[in-house]
Amino acid sequence: MPERDLRYLADLAAQLRVDAVRASSAAGSGHPTSSMSAADLMAVLLACHLRYDFDDPHAPGNDHLIFSKGHASPLLYALYKAAGAISDEELLSFRKHGSRLEGHPTPRLPWVDVATGSLGQGLPVGVGVAMAGRRLDRVPYHVWVLCGDSELAEGSIWEAAEQAGYEGLANLTAIVDVNRLGQRGPTRHGWDTGAYARRMCAFGWHTVEIDGHDPGQIDYALSDARNVRRRPTAILARTRKGEGVSAVEDREGAHGKPLADAEQAIEELGGLRETIRVQVNPPEPVKEPDGVPHSPLKLPVFELGDDVATRSAFGEALAALGSARGDVVALDGEVADSTKAQAFADAHPDRFFEFFIAEQQMVAAAVGMQVRGWVPFAATFAAFLTRAADFIRMAAVSRADVRLVGSHSGVEIGQDGPSQMGLEDLSMMRAVYGSTVLYPCDANQTAKLVTAMADRPGVSYLRTTRGATPVIYDADEDFPIGRCRVLRASPDDLATIVAAGVTVHEALAAAGELAEEGIRVGVIDLYSVKPLDIEALRAAATTTGNLITVEDHWPEGGLGEAVLSAVADLGPRVIKLAVRQMPGSATPREQLRDAGIDRTAIRDAVKRLR
Incomplete structure (x- = not known):
């Protein structure tokens, strides 16, 4: 690389460091030292290798840049400023009330794919975006993920590493900022990039x-990553946390804090300079994807009276x-074979993705694929989705539209025992946040709710049952989300059973x-657990004064507490x-009998009200 280009890249990296220091100082919080260690890496990526149209974040050929080490957000925002996407004024609004530049990146910014x-x-998530590019979009964009060395202790990183290697994702590069220091001290492997x-x-x-x-080594490594075939690339970059400022460089105790003397630090970094604007390389021209095929x-x-498992209907x-x-x-x-997503795999093998036993x-x-506009349904046992709870939480922060399906719910599964329930x-x-929770009772209802989930924004969840249950609804009936179905009701009802x-x-x-x-009682099928049909529940509570909720779930946080939240102010007995x-x-x-949620237990609960 010519000396002139090396000087330009060094100046750009220094500007990124200065802006990270300034933004954190203005906010009085943030992670400038974690940003400073990766500044050279990102300077070379932005100026030489990223292909992106900041005026059109949805251009199909755009590369994707994901800051897995999201606490280095001052660096990301400094990159946006260098690209001309945000102003210096907005940069200095970092972490302030109403600012788009939050403490960790979110899609409030149009150039951020995920939180x-x-x-x-x-x-x-980058693996999901790369899989979409390779197997669905078939567009030659590249996915760049900036990782911190500390997060390589997370098991989810190695789930991703194995999946990417198995899939041969040559369009994925992990850039690992090996700066040796974590939040409280040295990382497990320090600067041992070989490990x-x-x-x-x-x-x-x-x-x-x-x-x-x-910059020369960085440029070579990024070029190499572009040219590798049939394998993802990991660039393991030895860096120094707080690079360029002697007061914090490679020093413990500086993580997550603005620099004590920002002015001195900026002077040491070469001072404020005229802003370097980077003309980011445009994406490769690609043909706009054809419209998604739709047919009736x-x-x-499913016939009335037949016994069909809701997982099969799903x-x-x-x-x-x-x-x-x-x-x-489908994922x-x-x-x-157990969730019955195999039916989709058999019909549409090109759109079915196997992740083996790696729920995170x-x-x-699924979050990565929806970034590219796909409509993912991810299914496993309900019990195993708890493994991915943090990913589901973060999907909501990402404003992601994902559909999750949990089969084998509750004690109803029988002999397998509690580890599978x-x-x-x-x-x-x-x-x-903003989730939709659906729990159908029969096959036709399940089919309609699957369809409704497809266009539902946010995180939606469908709970299905292992065993066969009677079909009680006609196939032409509709089940709007946020409603319920009153199956029995009369003015003489002693109570209403909500199930x-x-x-x-x-x-x-x-x-x-x-x-x-x-003895007369009403029955409500509360298939939409969230959002609730509050009006119907309150009407039942007012009419009978007694509600009995019945759920195949622990009492904490389930159906009963959902109902109680809707009617508590009316004072019914629940x-x-x-x-x-x-x-x-x-x-x-x-199992249903021992749990006290079968027909006998319900009948006894009603009789105790007399």
């Missing part, structure tokens, strides 16, 4: 170890949806038995029947 800051997530290289190589990655402050939707039809409905919409994709955690990577890839999932998913999923059938059976004894003891192995019928 980061929960470490270990950027690379897994990281051996691990990445074991997963099938091409690796390059460089001095992360040498032909959902499966699989058939998803396959049908995939036939009608070419943008629908599996090696349980497609599966959810992260999803008993926390409703609580977990209800707590996610969802498998317990709807127990509630109907109990209501029938009580009616034979002259009895919550839920799983309260640790189950063992037993038949489904025995």
Whole structure:
């Protein structure tokens, strides 16, 4: 590289460091030292290798830059300033009320694909974006992910590393800022880039170890990453935290703090200079993707009275949806034969993605694919989605539209025992910001809700049941999200039973038995657990004064507490029947009985009201 270019890149890196110091100083908080270590890496990437149109963030050929080490946001915002995307005034609004420049990046900025800051997530999401580029978009964009060395302790990083190696994602490069220091002290491997290289190589990655402050070495490594075939690349760059300022350079105790003397630091970095504007290389011209093929939707039809598992209905409905919409994709955690997502895999193998038993990577890839406009459905056992709770939480922060499906929910699964029972999932998913939580009780209802999820914004969750349940709804009935279905009601009702999923059938059976004894009760199928049909619940609470909720879930945070939140101010009596003891192995019928959520338990609860 010519000396003139090296000087330009050094000046650009110094500007990025100065702006990181200034932004953090103006905010009185932030992570300038973590930004300073990676400034040379990002200067060379921005000026020489990134292909991006900042005026058109959605251009199909744009590269994707993900800051997995999201706390280095001052550096990212300094890059945006250098590219002319934001002003110096906006840069100095960092972390202030109302600013788009939040403490960790979010898609409030149009150039940010996903929120980061929960470490270990950027690379897994990048894998999803890269998989979309290679197998779905078939567009030659490159995905660059800036990682910190500390986050390489996260297991999700290695789930991503294995998936990327297995898929041969040559369009993915991890740039690892090996600055030796974490939040409280040295990292596990310090500056031993070879330790990281051996691990990445074991997963099938091409690796390059460089001095992360040498623009020539950085340029070579980034060029090399562009040219590698059939393998992802990891650039392992030895750097110094706080590079360029003697008071903090490679010193412990400076993490996450603005510099004590910003003016002195800026002077040491060469002072304020006329802003260097970078003409970022435009993306490769690519043909605009053809419109997504759509055809009439032909959902499966299930006959009244037949016994069909809702997981089976999900699989058939998803396959049908995939036939009608070419943008629908399915992701599996090696349980497609059980969740019944295999029906989609058989019908649309080119849009089915296997992540094996790596639930964090599966959810992260769903987030990455929706960045590119795809409509992902990710399915596994309800219990195993808890592994990915932080990824689901961060999906909401990312404003991501992802659809999650949890099968084998509750004690109803029977003999497999408690390790396989999803008993926390409703609580977990209800707590996610802006989420939708659906729990159908029959096959036709399930099919309609799968369709509704496809265009639902945010994080949506469908809970399905292992065992077969009776079909009680006609195939032409609709089930709007946010509503419920009143199955039984009369002016003489002693109470209203509110149920969802498998317990709807127990509630109907109990209501029938009580009616034979002259006791009338209402039954509500609360298939939309979030958002709730508050009006219907409040009407039932006002009419009978007694609500009995029945759920195949722990009592904390599930159906009962959702109902109580809607009616508490009316003062009705709310009895919550839920799983309260640790189950063992037993038949489904025995499990429901032992948990106190079967028809007998419901009938006894009603009688105690008399």
